[in-house]
Amino acid sequence: MGKINWFPGHMAKAFNALNRIVKGVDMVLEVRDARIPLSSINSKLEGLLKGKRHIVVLNKADLISKSSRQAAIKQLQQQGLLALPASSSDPRSTKQLLRAAVGWIQRDRAQSELSIMLLVGLPNSGKSSLINALKASAKAAGVLGAQQAYQKRAAVGPTPGLTRQVSGFQVAAEPPIYVLDTPGVMMPAVPSDEVGFKLALAGAIKDSVVGEEAIVRFLISQVSSNPRHIAALQAAQQPGYRLPGSSSSRSGYDTAARKRQEAKARELRSALAAVAAAGGLARASAASSLQERLQDNLQDVAPWHPGDEDAYDASDAQLDTGAYLRLLQAFRAGDLGQYMLDDVE
Template sequence: MSLTQNYKLNVIQWYPGHIAKAEKNLKEQLKRVDVVLEVRDARIPLATHHPQIDEWVGSKTRLLILNRLDMISPQVRSLWVDYFKRQGEVVYSTNAQHGQGVPAVLKAAQAAGVELNQRRRDRGMLPRPVRAVVIGFPNVGKSALINRLLGKRVVESAARPGVTRQLRWVRISDQLELLDAPGVIPLKLEDQEAALKLAICDDIGEASYDNQLVAAELVNVLNYLQDVATELLPKKPLESRYQLDSSPHTGEAYLHLLAEHRYKGDVERAARQLLTDYRKCLLGEIPLELPPN
């Protein structure tokens, strides 16, 4: 194996200390929780699924939320909804920044509480608010969702991973209490393809990756999707944006050409610009994953 291949394989590893601690606390708190709201990034619903979440949730009610619905087309969204339906999951699509889809999530969480309190009454116990937790990778929009559920800004949210550090309970209404948990990420990112997608979508700390490698991978993924799912993507997004066609080139070659073409040969600047344009949806509504057949 060449050095570059080896470097690429070990490209992304990110596990800050506060996440390890948060995960331990979260497992403790989960014992007290009735409903789990699992938030994923609609552009990469598989890569933002924490492998241990099924084990943590056990038999509790789980609501699957695909956030950032504004970043994928309605057509791609309905493909994912159908895919998860076949897996026996109901999907809630949200754009937490603007509040789209949030009332349906609130209603579903409260409905779980009705069931819970019926069981409590049957056992001669008093009703109590349903306890829900919002879980997901860093920066997938958990804090924005909580603020929308509350109808006011109580949780700091920012466009960078790792802002939420503490676990804390937030009371939403007489019926619902919510635990705001820091983003949790697997101890080891075994799947480097998924890790690269997390980096492209800015769902992982910037210190863990090389911009040029990640931007080159974005070009490779876009070229691949153009070939296999032309009808689901904007037409030639990179050519439309930069007047430079990516289809004949590898991601790495394209990045160097783009640097020459627009940024006086500055490859790092070209890489950063490409990633920023993708993250701001300036290349169009582009998913990085499509449902497996």
């Protein structure tokens, strides 16, 4: 395939708006997906942040191991950056982030009538979810009343580019501090295909730009050949292993639903391990086996349109797009294990 790039018109407009807005803000929270803390660097964006109070937020930190978090933070610190882990599913992490950001502003701008923090980052890095978590932390800390904290929530969704306009949300009362949530902005030029595939696998680039099959093949190549990812998949297959951040551990699931979700996650991990051990999707038998297992897993999850298994051969091993998407959704939710896609250790 050709070089991976995704910089549609609305992102160009958003970047131009950022160029104007950033001059008037007091702090920038640069949100990066914790699984791609280096690949998600937007060099053009970094140029705008020079001279600004700047915290790199390693969001979705529950989707990587503790050692990977520590290694990523250490590497960013060596670059002269303050980095903090965060997860919208972990109130403690967002509380610590809020305390650090607000404390910094309160120390430097105690007499300010109004201070503004700007959230920036790639699409689907979890900025809007993080804002809602920060507002919940502000309410829990007694900084804001319920009406203020939840008067307006950020739009949240799994599709890159969902937030299309800059919106402001209050997170502190004394002094008044607002956070501006901005649309996700991709770098105008992805530096390499490897970085492009990492961005796509994490969900920063729309699946249709790269193709679900191509992204799944990249995932399988990683868990087949990268020792770090092989170890992550093996760890996730251990009995009793509970995936932090996985859909099976999120609130809102009753016991029966949680058990069903955990069973589906175990089956997906087993299917991924089997096709990786078989050498990927090039072999007809491996592709057919993965199709069958994903077909079972898709029941009660998404519509499934089974294809003719006899149509599979070594030169044309195709899976239904819905099956590929199911596997990618599971990876992005943490159901397949904890994977640090960048080399930080």
